[in-house]
Amino acid sequence: MDEESLREMMHTNHTSAFAWALCCCHGDRDEAAEVLHTAYVQVLEKGQRSFGGKSSFKTWLFAVIRNTAKKRRSQISRRIAKLQSLVMRNRIQDGEAESHYYQSQIREKILLLLRRISPRQRQILQLVFYHNLTLEEAASVMNVSLGSARVHYERGKARLRDEMRKAGWEHV
């Protein structure tokens, strides 16, 4: 696949890719933009060799984004741990980032609801319900077995339904 085709496919999937980056970055818009930029650069640099066409481009791109976000977060965490600025991290993660993320009231409510389930369950549910991926594709993006993905999916749904009931969201 040549560079022009890669650019075109990234452009086509851009909105979904950004939403997925947001999900992987716990809602931090700036971080999501940074991760997505890094992922796009990686795709352009390595995509011609790395993308084998075994999965759909979207699934492959999502896996690249997830890995990029994971790597970035672990780097940030290590640095922050070294600097012992836990307080600052909490401020950035919970305060400044969320102030960007929670711009809309509806979105804020949904994200608060989604925060009540585990990150892995949230990501599986987002891939299936938000991005319309199959469970197999979601498992591929998450780099987990289909069985494991199914467990996260079912438990995530049960937990989310429970939380929606508690929050009075039964009839959205």
Add this chain to the structure above:
Amino acid sequence: MSKNGDRNIESVFKKLREEEEKITPEFHRILSAEKSPGCAAGWNLWWRPAAVMLLSALIVGPVLYVSFHESGSHELEIPSELEGWESPTDFLLSLNDASLDSSLSEIGTTLWTEEDLANLEN
């Protein structure tokens, strides 16, 4: 219940998608290497300690280097006037016991001969 629950979950994610589509930045803006404020904040965490360490290395390094070399040169360099100097008591180290006994004056005798005193007077 489950189907209905799934529909509710679908509608939650549908609403979330609608909201997030509004805030998605343009593709070309993301692809171009435009640094976000988040990145700048992350960088700010690092450049200060890094700059302090670099400055410390630049200041302390040459000072240590010079002091090390100066102290080393003091140890190695011997002034020329001291090179041939010998202690007046060095001969005692090579004198055997018998010679030492015979060269010492007996107790009660004067150390000064009449000749020595005459020389002093002159």
